[in-house]
Amino acid sequence: MPAIPIIMPQLGESIAEATIINLLVKPGDLVVTDQDLMEVETNKATMNVASPCPGRVSKVLAKVNESYPVGAVLGYLEASVEDAERLGLSETTATTAPDFGHGAEPQHAPEHEKPRQVVKPTVRGLPVPVNAAGASYMSPRMKARMLELGLHAADLAGLPGSGAAGRVTIKDFEYFIANLEQHKLTQASSMRVAVADAMRRSWTRPLATVALPVCFDPLLAHRKTCQPKPGPALYALRALALALAENSAPAGRLIGSHIVHPSSIDVGFAVEAPEGVLVPVIRQANEKPLKVLVERYDELIRLAHQRKLPGDATGGSIATVTNFGTFGLTWATPIPLPEQTIVLGMGAARRVPSWDDAQGQFVPVMEANVTLSFDHRVLDGGAAGRLLARVAQLLATPTEL
Amino acid sequence: MAPVDAVIAIEKVSVKAFRLMLLARMLDDKFASLYRMGKIHGGVFLGRGQEALSVASGLSLRPGDLFAPLIRDTAGRLAFGEDLVDAVRTYLGSGLGPMRGRDGNVHRGEPRKGVYAMISHLGAMISVINGGLMAHRFTGKTGSVGLASMGDGATSTGAFHEGLNQAAVERLPLVLVVANNCYAYSTPNDRQFACKTLLARAAGYGVEGVEFDGTDLEESLDKVNGAVQRARAGGGPQLVIANLLRLCGHGEHDDASYVDADLKSSAVGRDCLKVAEDQLRQEGLLTPETLTQWREEAARDIENVVAQVQREPGPDPYQEDWSALATKSLVETQWPS
């Protein structure tokens, strides 16, 4: 026997619920079509809920003095299959009667028709860039066109704009692009493009550099005693790792209002490869002594030159060492990788006069500049200087590395 | 002198009218039941107590005439030829009904058959009837009339004034049937108008008027038909005022607790269906057996139609074309959905 629900009717245009004030039937009662089953009260009037078909009351769910929303099931009738069928009251049709008129969503909506999630705005609307000053302002059309051509703001650095406060208008831009055709154009390698992308991202931060001349005589002397010989950059890498193991905060990253501390002292080093630079990583460089690291270091340089670095030797490092001294350079301000806060640089060692207090005269020493470039949002000059001084101190006693 | 085809055998008509009143009353009761079963999404508005007047309106018209029924005209609609299934489909929102689920309950019509689909704004249908009658005039269609139903409340609107005045100026065959049922929703006559009787308005517009007891079927048939015949014969607009009492709430959400008990027990509070039944019995046109038989027939017809419509699917929002223009080339397609 089909169980036909007794439904709280819509008893007025704005009525959302009604209160049961009297039950006129009880379970087991036989009822006829249109018979009053319950008395209900809305804030507008008192009226009755009627029986949809003949049958026996099987269940009364509604309680007197309780309120129920429109459409709520107040009880069930047992009806004959024939009556249910004839009146279109089979259990399924009765319970899924669509109710589009009261704000309900249609059921069985196709997936793509489902209402979208409503995103609550977190700000009171976006600023409208009327009178936005400077070449930094890019119109939606400029942004879209540059995206289409794979260009970045930096590519337009040399382009004077004719718009408000010198901003580049779409006309300026299209003229510039059209004019490029008149110059010799070569294809940049994918490596070059990738490095450019990393540099652009790095450059979004305020970067500063501190430097310290360091006497390399102990390091060079130690190096002569080793077989195989560690590269000068490896000394710096190991010194930096030990310094960071003592205090890893300077290698932390600033994300919003949080400092994200490094979880492992993994340090990378820059290796020049054809068309660009690769940065192999030595994991937990603070845990292994220099002589153990040499072999891995040399292997990674070889693999980098072949551009065959294994996955576990790329990415995820917290700082980088770069030996610009390789090129005979004595001074540079390297740029930290976009995901790192610091980069340690080493210049070429030169023999320079150094005042020796004990001897009371200048003596020749091998000296190189060691630089630390850093994200000034995370570190101040003092913190950077202390880290660099500690690295220099460690480099002075290479046997301990 | 009325034309020959207007002479009606009153006995035959009153029997037909009574059966239609009975059918309308039982259909309305069914709508009320369906409402209380939660089967009707919007409101339900009954013609209880107004069937005599309404049926007189519907029966006084003939094919080719125009009819703008209002909310209490189940009887008149049936009398003018509305199919039961159209009424039920509209109430239940069936996609197969004349309004296809786009509009519901009493907001139904078939303009091509001369029945305009009312909007909720009272008095607004008068000028629309006038327009239909102007169309008849332009196209040389003579002898037709237009009948607009309304209540006492609608007589207070600007549209009533504009519409009746317009018909009078154009001398259109408009019959304006006002069911003065004592209340506009809950507002009694003394808060609705200050003239002694609404009939007084006829003179102000320069039209003919008639006032009578709307609880009396034979009186209603006689007076409404008379007005229709006068309009048809070129007598210009006719204002018909029928006094009666709404024997139900404004809608089924309203228990009408505000209705004055004295009014209910007065002559105006008589149930026109009972009055008609007594009239037919006295005239020997009705026996208890025939009444039972007519009731059973009406109940069966209603049950069958309701059962059929309840099995019909509701309109499908994904099949709906969601365009309000007949000119599809001008429908804007830019809206994000």
Add this chain to the structure above:
Amino acid sequence: MVITYLEAIRAAQAAALRDDKRVFIYGQDVGVFGGAFKATKNLAQEFPGRVIDSPISEDAMIGMAVGAAVSGMRPILEVQFADFSTLALNQIVNQAATHYWRTGVPCPITVRLPSGGTSGSGPFHSQSMEALYAHYPGLVVMAPATVQDAYEMLLAAVAIDDPVIYCEHKYLYYHLKADDLFTEPPVPVGKARIARAGRDLSIVTYSAMVHEALAVADELAKEKIEIEVVDLRTVKPLDTDSIVASVSRTGRLLCVGEAFPWGGVTAEVVARVASEGFNLLDAPPMRLNAKDTPVPYHPNLWAAHRPTARSIADAARRLLRM
């Protein structure tokens, strides 16, 4: 031959009455008097019984037209001033606009609204109502700017199976003249017209403001600035494709309307360009409307209230400097 905008409207009505027996004209003073603006001059005499004076009953005027239209007629209504159409708002937006959708029976009425400001007309004889009607589903809203459009679009309005709100500009009645009714290839209803091509800035507008925009284009052309003027012709449907195409050529949008500033046609245009042509914009989309007060009476105030060639040129220059 020289023909005015008003004469084009009269000629279109004469042609409609002549060619289509279903057409009649109804409105206050439209009969023998020929209308408050003479838009129906001599038509009552030429077409006896088909150009009918109405009582001062805007609601009943439109209601009557609805009844006639759904019974097969093609009425043209003249509301004496667009401002007075608020008295018929119910019949327009609830009766006419919903009729086809509710019943499946079309309601082909044409409601002529003498619109827009002329100096000295004040708050109740100057309004531009197009946005109000465009808001409602089921209506077509036209705002012709040229003599040819005044003629062709009015005939189209009568032919269309839907209620059409035909906003004719009172200032153009006598001020706008053409050598001939037909000077340009016809444009279908619902399509905008490029009134002047350009590549620096799109001014999207309609009705009388088209001519102000064209004057601005002339003036700025002396400074080698090329302005494209888009004449919407119908504000509903709004020809978004043509607007976006114009902005794709110029990258800059200034939408000008004579109506009040809150919401409305210009806001709709800006909204659509912002959502569908965002990546085409090289500057913020701008709009210029009348001020947010009733239309003032004195010519000094009136001229400052509505957009003019001068204020449009200022706005265009401001936008071009961005």
